[in-house]
Amino acid sequence: MTLDEFTLTEFKCGYVALCGAPNTGKSTLLNRLVADKVAITSPKPQTTRHRLLGVVNLPQAQILFLDTPGIMDPKTLLNEALVRTAVSALNDADVVVWLTTPQENAREREVILSHLRFLTKPLIIALNKIDTIAKPEILPLMELFHTLRPEAPVVPLAALQGDGLPELVREIIQRLPVAPPFYPTDHLTDQTERFLAAEFVRERVFHHTSQEIPYAAAVQIEEFDESERPRLVKIRAVIFVERDSQKGIVIGKKGERLKTIGQEAREELEKMLDCQVYLELWVKVWKNWRKDPRALRELGYGIS
Ligand SMILES: Nc1nc2c(ncn2[C@@H]2O[C@H](COP(=O)(O)OP(=O)(O)OP(=O)(O)O)[C@@H](O)[C@H]2O)c(=O)[nH]1
Ligand SMILES: [Mg+2]
Structure with missing residues (x-):
């Protein structure tokens, strides 16, 4: 612009x-x-x-x-x-x-x-x-x-x-008020790469599931290993859902849906991180996490 x-x-x-x-x-x-x-x-x-x-x-x-x-x-x-x-x-x-x-x-x-x-x-x-x-x-x-x-x-x-x-x-x-710039000009966002990685996985879950599942899904990054950067970043993420039936749907027949979610998220992550990404995804059940104050805190859904 x-x-x-x-x-x-x-x-x-x-x-x-x-x-x-x-x-x-x-x-x-x-x-x-x-x-x-x-x-x-x-x-x-x-x-x-x-x-x-x-x-x-x-x-x-x-x-x-x-x-x-x-x-x-x-x-x-x-x-x-x-x-x-x-x-x-x-x-x-x-x-x-x-x-x-x-x-x-x-x-x-x-x-x-x-x-x-x-x-x-x-x-x-x-x-x-x-x-x-x-x-x-x-x-x-x-x-x-x-x-x-x-x-x-x-x-x-x-x-x-x-x-x-x-x-x-x-x-x-x-x-806008008259004020000097708050951030250096190369600072686009506050979100960490780790946070964005979880979000990119969640976006793919949103796109590939329907009804209650997108809303019942939360993503947590368990490992974000940069030791081999700039060649490779290894990420292990968990997709939490609320019920066993939802877990089965996210995984899909013979793991097909989870594979697609993982592939698409990996491609986006490689663009963002500008390097090769190894993405490991797990799906776990956390019963009714959306109603559980402790789960909301642990998953980062407090007031930010
Ligand atoms: N046709 C059309 N679609 C748009 C436009 N802007 C956004 N969309 C679509 O609207 C949908 C919702 O866009 P988001 O940007 O996720 O909306 P949001 O307001 O952030 O939604 P929440 O995060 O759920 O509050 C997506 O499918 C977008 O592609 C637009 O100008 N025209
Ligand atoms: Mg939005």
Whole structure:
């Protein structure tokens, strides 16, 4: 993205929370903005489970984006932790971007609006996935959102294609505080390679399983051996599920599904780590971990 047209006199830097209902494209937008894969994405809701940092460096500003879990009506202890994580990012941000879509229903919208009700910091509404509707439908939708929060600009967006990004960035920069850069310019994210390795495996589980399984799956890295780097990194990961039947499905007939998950995750990891990766995957049952406070803590789903 070339942003030379920005005519700012002072350098700006601040945190920008990307929040919204599940599946609105927050992580897709983060990856597009950072131009790297720092967050996993999937067509299924509730993919993101942590607050993730993505840094964008521009000539006049450094924008510290915070991707967040989708905000919804929590049904499990895990859901409650996810909403708390998202709300913590709202509290810490200098600017909030509410990502919404034409597909979002009124109930989902109400849940978000209830969290934004007492927000006093600058808000921008990003209407994502405009590629999914006809052009004449865009303006009336933008007007609808304008009536909901008249003080917030409404920016139409297609994050997947990268449309509307310069306009969104422009609105963000206008609202950022004047401050020196917080991170060195080569610092794209806070997530460790170990964390991203677990996430890349979880993304493949999301893509290759359905119904309850993606939500009942958590990934823990048991070993991340860099002793042979830069030639090879050896990773051993465990995919936890909640029931024996789910374990069988993740493994698949003759281990086929687990093999595919492993192959695809390994290819992504090799790109990220820029070396050969040996990935060993195990599937284990941790009964009802989503309702177990100790399991949530051990798996890293506390407030981040
Ligand atoms: N058509 C279209 N699809 C999009 C666009 N942006 C994102 N998507 C798709 O929407 C789905 C959800 O994207 P994510 O980025 O995972 O959404 P999210 O808001 O991070 O979801 P959670 O982490 O579950 O809250 C994926 O299949 C994306 O490819 C867009 O602009 N247009
Ligand atoms: Mg996400």
